[in-house]
Amino acid sequence: MTARVGVPRSLAYYAFYPQWKTYLEELGTEVVLSPPTTKDIIDQGIKYTVTDACIPIKVFHGHVAALIGQVDYILIPRLVSIDGDATLCPKFLGLSDMIKASIQGIPPLLTPRLDIRDGRFAPMKAWLRVAKKLGAGRQKAWLAYRKAVQVGQYYEALLANHMLPSEAMLAADKWRASWPKKRPLSLAEARSGIASAKASKTPMEATATSRQVQLAVVGYPYMLYDDYVTCGLLTNLKSLGANILTPEMVPAKCRKAQAKKQPKYLFWHYSNQVIRATYHFFEEKMIDGLIHVTAFGCGPDAMVDKLLELDCRKQNRLPYLSLCLDEHTGVAGVMTRLEAFVDMLVRRKGDLR
Amino acid sequence: MKITFPHMGTSWIGFKTLIEGIGHEVVLPPPPTKRTLDLGTKYAPEFACLPFKVLLGTYLEAIELGADTIISSGGVGPCRAGYYTQLQKRILQEQLGHDVRVITFEPLNRNWVGTYRIFRDLIRVNLREFIGLLWLTWQKLLALDAIERESHRVRPLEVNTGSTSRVVSKAFADIDKADSVKKVKDVTRDNLEKMNSLPQDAHRHPLKVGVIGEIYVVLEPFVNLDVVETLGHMGVYVHRSIFLTDWTIENTVLDAFRVEGEMNIKKAARPYLPEMIGGHGQNSIGETILYAKKGYDGVVQLAPFTCIPEIVAKSIIPKVSRDYNLPVLTLMLDEQTGKAGISTRLEAFVDLLAMRRVRLGGEIA
Ligand code: SF4
Ligand code: SF4
Numbered sequence: 235m236t237a238r239v240g241v242p243r244s245l246a247y248y249a250f251y252p253q254w255k256t257y258l259e260e261l262g263t264e265v266v267l268s269p270p271t272t273k274d275i276i277d278q279g280i281k282y283t284v285t286d287a288c289i290p291i292k293v294f295h296g297h298v299a300a301l302i303g304q305v306d307y308i309l310i311p312r313l314v315s316i317d318g319d320a321t322l323c324p325k326f327l328g329l330s331d332m333i334k335a336s337i338q339g340i341p342p343l344l345t346p347r348l349d350i351r352d353g354r355f356a357p358m359k360a361w362l363r364v365a366k367k368l369g370a371g372r373q374k375a376w377l378a379y380r381k382a383v384q385v386g387q388y389y390e391a392l393l394a395n396h397m398l399p400s401e402a403m404l405a406a407d408k409w410r411a412s413w414p415k416k417r418p419l420s421l422a423e424a425r426s427g428i429a430s431a432k433a434s435k436t437p438m439e440a441t442a443t444s445r446q447v448q449l450a451v452v453g454y455p456y457m458l459y460d461d462y463v464t465c466g467l468l469t470n471l472k473s474l475g476a477n478i479l480t481p482e483m484v485p486a487k488c489r490k491a492q493a494k495k496q497p498k499y500l501f502w503h504y505s506n507q508v509i510r511a512t513y514h515f516f517e518e519k520m521i522d523g524l525i526h527v528t529a530f531g532c533g534p535d536a537m538v539d540k541l542l543e544l545d546c547r548k549q550n551r552l553p554y555l556s557l558c559l560d561e562h563t564g565v566a567g568v569m570t571r572l573e574a575f576v577d578m579l580v581r582r583k584g585d586l587r
Numbered sequence: 588m589k590i591t592f593p594h595m596g597t598s599w600i601g602f603k604t605l606i607e608g609i610g611h612e613v614v615l616p617p618p619p620t621k622r623t624l625d626l627g628t629k630y631a632p633e634f635a636c637l638p639f640k641v642l643l644g645t646y647l648e649a650i651e652l653g654a655d656t657i658i659s660s661g662g663v664g665p666c667r668a669g670y671y672t673q674l675q676k677r678i679l680q681e682q683l684g685h686d687v688r689v690i691t692f693e694p695l696n697r698n699w700v701g702t703y704r705i706f707r708d709l710i711r712v713n714l715r716e717f718i719g720l721l722w723l724t725w726q727k728l729l730a731l732d733a734i735e736r737e738s739h740r741v742r743p744l745e746v747n748t749g750s751t752s753r754v755v756s757k758a759f760a761d762i763d764k765a766d767s768v769k770k771v772k773d774v775t776r777d778n779l780e781k782m783n784s785l786p787q788d789a790h791r792h793p794l795k796v797g798v799i800g801e802i803y804v805v806l807e808p809f810v811n812l813d814v815v816e817t818l819g820h821m822g823v824y825v826h827r828s829i830f831l832t833d834w835t836i837e838n839t840v841l842d843a844f845r846v847e848g849e850m851n852i853k854k855a856a857r858p859y860l861p862e863m864i865g866g867h868g869q870n871s872i873g874e875t876i877l878y879a880k881k882g883y884d885g886v887v888q889l890a891p892f893t894c895i896p897e898i899v900a901k902s903i904i905p906k907v908s909r910d911y912n913l914p915v916l917t918l919m920l921d922e923q924t925g926k927a928g929i930s931t932r933l934e935a936f937v938d939l940l941a942m943r944r945v946r947l948g949g950e951i952a
Contacts, residue, residue, distance in 0.1 A: 314862070347862075498673050501666070501670065532634060537635070540678070
């Protein structure tokens with residue numbers, strides 16, 4: 235019988251799922267993804283976490299709980315450093331340990347430790363050990379790894395081309411099926427044949443086109459793209475007439491180029507990405523306003539939020555909205571604030587013309 | 588230059604000596620009060636950790652008192668403390684328009700050159716005098732820690748409540764005044780003797796409690812609402828896991844030579860948390876286990892609200908507590924925490940520990 239490996243649909247899922255899925259499936263296992271976040275999942279998560287935990291951590295616990303009984307293993311990589319410079323938030327560093335201590339009766343965890351500071355090949359070695367645990371041969375594992383990395387790169391490129399994760403995952407899957415054929419880079423081509431491809435416009439374009447404003451929505455991927463947690467933030471903004479940019483839409487190279495503007499790097503990978511993407515938007519004069527989506531009680535964001543506020547002030551007082559979400563956030567409240575903010579941007583833009 | 592620096596427990600006595608010695612005027616950071624915290628809370632981000640807020644408030648008060656330069660330490664993460672001064676500097680300068688200089692010492696092993704430059708800039712005495720001063724400062728810090736450590740032992744045994752604390756204050760004042768290593772040693776010895784000759788009840792077998800958690804809230808009595816002293820007055824022997832001098836040796840001196848300190852603690856923590864997560868997260872786990880092995884009656888974990896590593900630790904500690912059968916009380920401190928609430932919780936916890944000890948066949952008084 236093939237082993238079933240569960241992947242919780244939260245946190246690093248948004249950045250790495252295509253890569254992980256490819257790897258695990260190429261090894262001959264069956265990958266089981268937890269369902270999209272629901273109230274039920276959050277409630278489960280709350281049950282297993284301390285009250286002080288941020289909402290993404292609660293959500294993650296909920297997703298792990300949802301996998302119990304369905305799988306033989308659960309994949310929770312220990313992401314320590316993926317850029318060789320910063321680490322991830324301490325809660326990522328101790329993620330699997332928290333899970334192990336708080337949820338009883340979970341299947342064995344697969345926790346490859348990914349720390350690129352240990353050497354360029356350290357992540358690969360960690361993944362190869364996973365393969366061994368799953369009983370796959372070395373050569374098979376190596377081929378799977380190579381393919382997984384390529385799929386991961388392709389996925390990132392799609393995101394940088396303004397695809398949303400949900401869509402990009404499908405496109406990456408499709409390419410993988412025809413691997414190693416050359417990967418379709420033009421968006422239209424990548425999108426053709428994916429079930430969700432409906433319109434010809436890029437997904438982040440405003441649906442209400444009468445009063446367009448350019449808006450950057452920054453925050454951690456596991457906040458931005460979890461529709462349940464954000465109360466459908468991105469869709470709502472589009473319907474209010476905003477074209478949206480997110481950090482993932484800035485190619486990694488451009489983000490990196492902005493690093494020199496930080497007097498001291500932040501210590502957390504995703505926080506740096508948020509800041510650098512924002513600096514990129516500033517430099518290219520791409521946006522009329524900035525929304526920072528942050529989790530109630532998030533440690534790193536206490537710093538990031540203040541930095542963004544001070545930086546926007548320096549950019550000729552660019553309008554800035556900080557949106558702090560928790561498990562009690564209601565759609566209505568968020569909508570009111572978004573409407574007011576977008577209205578203000580529209581007015582301001584009119585005045586400036 | 589009128590220099591100020593962070594206020595952390597009693598360490599100001601040492602730093603004052605050092606900065607005055609190298610030829611600058613010191614604006615003593617006022618001990619934090621409610622007002623300090625209010626000031627800090629007003630200008631700090633809402634979810635900044637408590638130490639950030641208190642320190643920001645302290646700087647603002649010191650600026651009111653005329654300070655024009657702030658000296659503080661940096662760091663490399665993964666926790667927020669290393670980024671404190673970066674952000675505080677921008678809040679002070681950009682947002683509030685204060686004309687202050689902020690000098691940050693980054694950890695030695697990453698930045699020997701930068702550290703040297705700062706020193707060259709600051710120091711107005713020759714190298715020999717400077718080394719002498721460093722030695723005196725270090726001796727003072729050691730003396731302060733020795734006094735505190737002894738007070739933790741004596742306080743639960745004292746017959747007259749408060750007598751230990753009085754000697755402690757006197758000792759701190761003496762150490763502050765001492766101007767040579769010899770004097771520091773003399774006054775320390777005298778005060779330790781005095782403390783030991785206080786009337787004590789030798790028949791008590793005080794409960795033994797370990798205090799763990801994030802360094803700033805463990806060391807700063809204002810922020811932890813005098814947890815250590817309160818426990819002492821309840822007749823509990825407190826072992827504080829962190830003393831500044833130990834911490835400096837383990838984390839600064841050894842780190843400068845790229846040696847990892849606190850190996851025994853990290854090793855103990857490994858089965859539950861094999862990863863360094865910054866702050867004192869891993870230590871909190873390791874120390875809890877070591878206290879259990881040493882037969883302590885309980886552990887109190889102190890953590891600032893939103894403290895990332897301590898939240899991770901708090902999530903794991905219940906399992907450690909079950910596995911080792913050791914009660915742990917976690918106190919998350921924020922600007923709303925009141926002393927009365929903390930005392931009530933401590934009392935309940937101490938009662939529980941007392942009952943537990945009796946049940947296990949031990950005795951207390
Ligand atoms: S970065 Fe913030 S939101 Fe993400 S896990 Fe850490 S504390 Fe939670
Ligand atoms: S250890 Fe806790 S209190 Fe200290 S900087 Fe980190 S989050 Fe803040």
